[in-house]
Amino acid sequence: MDLIYTLNIIGTFVFAISGALTASEKKMDAFGSAVIAFITALGGGTLRDLLIGSQPVGWMLDPNYLYTVMAALTFCYLFKKWIVKLTRTMFLFDTIGIGLFAVLGVQKTLSFGLSPAIAIMMGAVSAVFGGVLRDVLSNRVPLIFRREIYATACLAGGGLYYALTFTQLSDSLTIWIAVVVVMAIRVLAVKKGWGLPGIK
DSSP states (O other), X not given: OOHHHHHHHHHHHHHHHHHHHHHHHTTOOHHHHHHHHHHHHHHHHHHHHHHHTOSSOHHHHOTHHHHHHHHHHHHHHHHHXXXXXXXXXXXXXXXXXXXXXXXXXXHHHHHTTOOHHHHHHXXXXXXXXXXXXXXXXXXXXXXXXXSBOSHHHHHHHHHHXXXXXXXXXXXXXXHXXXXXXXXXXXXXXXXXXXXXXXXX
């Protein structure tokens, strides 16, 4: 199995767990949890595909994504107490996920012949808008609208990936470099308390 595809599945699994835990905090039933998990894991990629005209959207062409969301829901219900204790691990996987999805979103958008600026935006959409939809439906202020750096890291990583496509580096190496940069920005932002200023 392709490494990028495997990591994509892992990212989907982790994001689905994030959605399921949010639904659990809001006392939603099993159906509500499934909806929130699905939207969190696949919402960003679905929105990107619709915007760039890629239809059917990605998860409709590969049922493994749906199976992954259902597996994440089952795992979450069986091991919720254990998962909640692994907040640092979940943060790490979430960070890997947004980095990977941001870069793959840029890559896919460029393959449709769209401009680099649009591709970088769609990379960020791929990475963060599942979380936005999750928070809106759960009646929370979305993370990207707070001071904490989140989408900005995705934009930076997407821009770096595009710049690296003009070098002699292999495509897999450019992807990993960009993903690591997104992760580094995200981790440092949380540890150092970095954030964008608000309007006073």
